[in-house]
Amino acid sequence: MPQQLIYTSAPRGLAAGRSGHCTVARSASMREPLVLRLEQLSYYQHLSLTGGKERPIFTYRIIDIRGSRFHVMSRIQDAGLDFTGRTNFIAHHLALAPEEFRQFPTPPIILRDWPGWVKSWTKEPELLENEDWFALVALASKSSVPAQTWQRVTNDSVNGYGLLEARAGATFRVDDQTNETVLGLFAESIELLEVRDARRDFRAAALQYTFTTSMQEQDNPADFRWRCIHSDNPAANRFATPDCRALSAVRATKCNQEETAFARSGRQAPRFVIQPQDVRITEGDTARFQAKAEGIPNPTYEWFLVDRTDNGQPLTGETNPELALPNPILGKSRYVVRVTNSGGAAISRTATLSVEQKPRVAPASLGNQARPIGFAHQRSEAEIESQRRRLEHEARSRQRQNRKRVLAVFAIIVATIAISSVILVWVARTKQTNQTPSTTQGPSRAQTSSSPSQTPVTTNTDNHSAKTVQNETSNSEPTRVPNVMLDPLLPKESNLAAGWRVMAIGTTNAHAKNLDSNNVHGPFELSARAEGFRTNSDSVLFLCKTIVGGGFSAVLLQIDSATPSNRCGIMVRQSEKQDSPFLFVGASSERILVDLRPAVTNSRGKLFSDGIDIPNNLKGKPIFLRLDDQNNLFTPSYSIDGKHWAFAPFPGYEIYFKGQVWVGFAACSGTLLNEVTARFSEQ
Numbered sequence: 190m191p192q193q194l195i196y197t198s199a200p201r202g203l204a205a206g207r208s209g210h211c212t213v214a215r216s217a218s219m220r221e222p223l224v225l226r227l228e229q230l231s232y233y234q235h236l237s238l239t240g241g242k243e244r245p246i247f248t249y250r251i252i253d254i255r256g257s258r259f260h261v262m263s264r265i266q267d268a269g270l271d272f273t274g275r276t277n278f279i280a281h282h283l284a285l286a287p288e289e290f291r292q293f294p295t296p297p298i299i300l301r302d303w304p305g306w307v308k309s310w311t312k313e314p315e316l317l318e319n320e321d322w323f324a325l326v327a328l329a330s331k332s333s334v335p336a337q338t339w340q341r342v343t344n345d346s347v348n349g350y351g352l353l354e355a356r357a358g359a360t361f362r363v364d365d366q367t368n369e370t371v372l373g374l375f376a377e378s379i380e381l382l383e384v385r386d387a388r389r390d391f392r393a394a395a396l397q398y399t400f401t402t403s404m405q406e407q408d409n410p411a412d413f414r415w416r417c418i419h420s421d422n423p424a425a426n427r428f429a430t431p432d433c434r435a436l437s438a439v440r441a442t443k444c445n446q447e448e449t450a451f452a453r454s455g456r457q458a459p460r461f462v463i464q465p466q467d468v469r470i471t472e473g474d475t476a477r478f479q480a481k482a483e484g485i486p487n488p489t490y491e492w493f494l495v496d497r498t499d500n501g502q503p504l505t506g507e508t509n510p511e512l513a514l515p516n517p518i519l520g521k522s523r524y525v526v527r528v529t530n531s532g533g534a535a536i537s538r539t540a541t542l543s544v545e546q547k548p549r550v551a552p553a554s555l556g557n558q559a560r561p562i563g564f565a566h567q568r569s570e571a572e573i574e575s576q577r578r579r580l581e582h583e584a585r586s587r588q589r590q591n592r593k594r595v596l597a598v599f600a601i602i603v604a605t606i607a608i609s610s611v612i613l614v615w616v617a618r619t620k621q622t623n624q625t626p627s628t629t630q631g632p633s634r635a636q637t638s639s640s641p642s643q644t645p646v647t648t649n650t651d652n653h654s655a656k657t658v659q660n661e662t663s664n665s666e667p668t669r670v671p672n673v674m675l676d677p678l679l680p681k682e683s684n685l686a687a688g689w690r691v692m693a694i695g696t697t698n699a700h701a702k703n704l705d706s707n708n709v710h711g712p713f714e715l716s717a718r719a720e721g722f723r724t725n726s727d728s729v730l731f732l733c734k735t736i737v738g739g740g741f742s743a744v745l746l747q748i749d750s751a752t753p754s755n756r757c758g759i760m761v762r763q764s765e766k767q768d769s770p771f772l773f774v775g776a777s778s779e780r781i782l783v784d785l786r787p788a789v790t791n792s793r794g795k796l797f798s799d800g801i802d803i804p805n806n807l808k809g810k811p812i813f814l815r816l817d818d819q820n821n822l823f824t825p826s827y828s829i830d831g832k833h834w835a836f837a838p839f840p841g842y843e844i845y846f847k848g849q850v851w852v853g854f855a856a857c858s859g860t861l862l863n864e865v866t867a868r869f870s871e872q
Contacts, residue, residue, distance in 0.1 A: 193320070195281050195307050222254050223284065233265050233278035234405045234422070241421035243267040247368060248401040249296040250412040252284075259284045260396060262296050264306050281307045287396065292801065292835075294328040295395040297376035301369060302328055321806055327833040333380040335455040338373035342366070342437050346452040350441040352378040353385055358410065360429055361436040363402070363417045371402050371417060374436065383531060384451045384486045404428045450485050458533030459484030465512075465526060465540035472519060472547040478512040478540055480526045488528040488535075495523040495539055499847045500770070500788045519544050527845075536820050536845070688734045692851065695719070695728035695767045698861065710871040712746060718864050719857035721756055722784050724796050725768040731760060733853030740823070741852040742815040742872040744831075745776055749866040753779050754859025757867035759814045761823050761844070762851045763788065772844040773855055774825035776812050779803060783825050783839045788846065799839055813872070821847045 230250075237243050245266040252259050261284045268277035285293065293299065300306075303325055336346035352374065363371050379398055382391040400415035401408065406424040410416065417436065418425040444452075463481035470476050482488045492512045493501030504512070512524065521544075526537045684702050685691070686709035691701045699717040717730035743759050758775010770788035775781075782800040813828040824843045826834045858865035 193281070193283055195279065195310050223259065226252055226254060227261065227282045227284065230261070230263060230282065231265070231280035232405065232407045233267065233280065234407070234424070235267060235276045235278075236419075236421055237267075238276070239421075239423060241419070244403065244419075245368060246401065246403045246405065247300045247372060248413070249300065250399050250401075251396070258287060260287065260290070260296070262300055264300065266308065268309070279307065279310050290392055290396060292326055292329060294325075294331060295333075295376060295379050295392060297372045297379065297400075298328055298331060298333070299325065301372040301376070302331070321804060323804070323807070323829050323833070326835055329835070332455065333373070333376040334383075334451060336377040336381065336452045338370060338377055339452070342370065342374065343439070346377075347444050347449050348439055348441050349374070349378045349381050349452055350385060350444055350448060351439040352415070353381065354442060355415075355439065356432075357414045358416065358430070359414075360404075360416045360418055360433040361439070362420065362425075362433060363436050364420050366436060368402050371436065375400055375415065381448070381452055384448050387486070447485070447487050454485055456530070456532035457483075457485040459488035459528040459530055459535045461528070461535060461537055464538050465524065467541045467543070469543045469545070470517075471545055473516055476514040476517050476542050476544070478524060478526075478542075480510050480512075480528075480537055482510075482528040482535065484528070484530045484532060486530050486532075488530045491527045491529070493525050493527065495525055501525060501527075501845060514542070517542060517544050519546060533819060534822055536822070685732075689713075689732060689853070690734070692731040692733050692765045694731055694765055694769075695726060696861070697728055697730050697857075698864075699730035699856075701730065701732045704868070711743075712868055712870045713854060714866065714868050715757070715854055715856040716864055716866045717856045717858055718861050720861060721754070721857040721859050722773070722786075722796060722798070723767075727767045727769075727771075729756075729760075729855050729857040731762065731765070731851070731853060731855050733760075733762070733851040735849050736852050737849050738818060738821070740816050740818040742813070743854065744870045744872060745812045745814060746868040746870060747809075747811075748776070748778050750778055750858060750863070752859055752863045752865075753777055755857065755865040756782055756784070756859070757856045757865060757869075758782065758854075759816060759869075760853065760855040761816050761846065763846060764851070770844060770846075772816065772823050772825060772842065774814050774816065774827060774839075774842075775855065776803065776827075778808065781812070781827055783842050785842050785844060788844055797842070799842065815872075816852065821845055 233246070235243065243266075245264060248261075248263045248265075250261055250263075252261055261282055263280060263282045265278060265280040268279045270276060283299070294302075305320075305324060336349040339349040340346040366374075375398075379395040380391055382394045386394050398415065399413045400417070401413050402417050403422065404410075404413075404416050404418050404424055405422070406427075408424075408428075410428060416428060418428055418433075459482045461480065461482050463479060465478040465480045468476050468478060478492075480490070482490075490508050490510055492504045492507040494504060495501050512526070522542045523539050524542065525539050528535050528537075684704075684706040686703050686706065688709065689703070691699070693699065697717055697719040699715070699719065701713065701715045704712045704714055713732060715730055715732055719730055720728040722729065741759055741761065745757060748755065748757050755777050756773070756775055757777070758773055760771055760773040760775075762771040763769045768786070770786050771784075773782075773784040780800040780802055783798070785797045787795065787797075807829055810829065813831045813834075815826045815828075815834065817824050817826060822843055822845050825839055828834045854867075854869045856865055856867045
């Protein structure tokens with residue numbers, strides 16, 4: 190998580206005026222040099238002393254410490270005069286490792302919109318922990334397109350690409366712009382990288398665009414790619430480059446149609462303008478499906494072969510608007526295409542391919558007699574009689590083979606029944622011989638034995654059946670450990686509202702009930718001993734109902750568990766089979782979690798999992814969960830307050846279900862030895 194340092198200048202003789210707080214402590218060997226480096230970056234040039242205007246300064250730079258890279262955002266401002274008349278300032282630094290930017294917005298948005306920036310500081314130095322980063326994570330979903338700030342400043346949103354085209358180290362005069370406007374221009378240009386540099390995520394590309402909203406005399410120009418200067422700063426003339434110009438005068442020189450539409454209109458989810466149509470071909474021909482979709486940015490295509498259960502199997506390498514299938518097999522098959530961009534996704538209609546057998550050409554001659562071309566062959570009476578006898582012989586052969594098969598199956602069944610009966614009799618006699626009742630009025634066989642040490646031992650455990658075991662030992666044998674067997678692991682249910690059912694997936698010892706039987710939306714209480722999600726053998730309690738289209742949302746009110754491996758949340762699932770495709774989003778007592786077994790055929794047997802830590806100050810609080818459904822594509826999201834929803838932490842976790850599916854609450858403890866209890870309420 191981010192590392193923070195707040196530094197304030199103080200007159201000599203007073204207590205040290207700096208403090209730092211770190212939400213997740215790194216190693217001491219790394220934290221100390223990081224703090225020292227951030228203190229070196231804490232300086233402020235008071236322009237009011239030379240007739241200039243005091244203004245906050247926002248910077249983003251990259252620093253290397255002992256081979257580790259940190260991305261540092263800083264807010265530095267004047268803090269007035271102290272009682273001795275000396276000038277003061279406050280510098281607040283936020284440092285992140287590269288991998289942490291996955292869940293956070295770009296630096297200009299953090300500097301402009303994050304409410305956590307400290308603007309006054311009067312306390313002694315102290316280390317602050319357990320910071321709430323939800324407000325910072327929530328900014329990740331904020332969009333800066335269309336480029337409205339560039340439209341307002343330059344009358345054309347497309348000019349945002351001009352800043353990307355400027356050479357590294359370019360200087361811009363910003364006397365006529367506020368800090369908020371400058372940061373807005375930076376944020377919009379960085380987001381335009383999504384189509385200008387489509388090879389990677391624009392958030393990753395944004396890390397290379399360092400900047401400052403106002404150069405100071407102590408600054409190292411090499412720290413910044415974009416450098417802004419103010420004329421009332423004595424350092425402006427020293428840092429001005431020959432190509433220095435006003436930021437409002439920046440213009441784009443080359444833009445294609447997609448880049449122009451993205452800057453002016455922003456993201457638009459894809460939609461089909463040409464749907465794939467059914468195709469009928471003859472054996473040996475090439476089948477072709479055509480599709481076309483519009484969207485901003487330009488959507489990508491992915492073709493799927495659809496099986497009888499409406500599951501799609503992706504066709505490797507088929508990412509073009511046209512799908513060509515040379516020499517497909519005989520019969521019928523079905524295909525769909527999914528189009529995707531950062532604005533959303535869409536699934537086409539299902540197109541059917543029918544491949545018919547090629548007509549066979551009749552032989553042109555009979556025996557050695559040539560026949561005229563263009564006349565159909567007429568069979569003789571001898572040919573007809575020969576064909577009749579052949580067909581009758583084949584029919585009699587099939588009847589004999591069928592009788593043999595029936596007799597063989599009957600013999601196997603009889604033999605199986607006989608063997609099973611022998612085994613059952615043997616098992617019954619064995620149990621009668623070895624088993625000792627747990628409670629009897631008279632002495633058992635063990636008690637009347639000649640050995641005084643043969644005493645029945647009874648072991649009882651919670652949720653386990655008690656089994657009496659005899660220690661059949663002689664004077665030279667050690668005592669045997671009694672066996673403990675689990676009760677049959679069956680789910681129980683009580684007071685469930687209409688439409689809900691308990692689904693036991695795999696091996697579970699579980700219980701579910703509706704705490705308010707008059708309310709179909711809960712609250713519900715689930716208690717389970719289940720091992721959780723496995724590659725192809727899930728073990729989980731699922732309180733569910735069926736839906737056809739539409740999403741599902743709920744509140745995870747409380748988790749009671751003795752193990753951190755529990756998982757409690759909401760799930761959409763195709764069936765109660767242990768290897769059924771599903772999508773789960775929920776939480777343990779420590780983390781927000783997501784699990785996925787894709788519906789596509791070539792990903793069966795694969796299980797994907799991810800998660801992020803819950804901040805300490807939010808642990809134990811309700812968590813809002815949602816499975817959104819857009820055109821049969823389910824995606825997960827979560828919220829701490831029910832208002833700000835986080836989507837970015839789990840990119841790529843989505844599943845396509847068409848038709849009826851099961852949705853509801855899922856719970857597992859991660860082990861059969863411990864139990865988890867969770868309470869939910871449907872939204």
